[in-house]
Amino acid sequence: MKPLFVLLGVFFIVFFLLRVTNGWWDYRLSARIAMAAMLLLTAIAHFAFTRGMEMMLPDFVPFKKAMVYLTGIAELAGAVGLLLNAWFALAGVMLTLLFMLMLPANIHAALKRINYEKGTLDGKGPGYLWFRVPLQLFFIAWIYFLILY
16 A cells, blocks of 8 residues: 555656646656655565565565565666666566566465565455555556556
């Protein structure tokens, strides 16, 4: 839920600030900055809640800690890429792939009731998937329709 609030909050703030400072509406730049801010938040979680993030990965995934760090770094790289005019399209495509690859971990975490912030098994559970799966699709649509299209 926090990533969604950051994404939408930053989008509207930047959208109106660009109008005031530049005199025009720029939804694409606003969308890029908002997604970058959200990715910064989620990337920090990979380093702050590493143990819980490791628990989100299915048992067959090797090198869980390295995978958590790698995906955090990928989110940071994607955030930077979105802010660079020469790189935002490639960053958008790569982030779309990353979101698709991370969806099974989110499903696994919900089914196992993993609370990644605490590193415990008292999370929200399978009902959370009714929010998480559409949210993941929303992030992908955000990139496609507001950044790449």
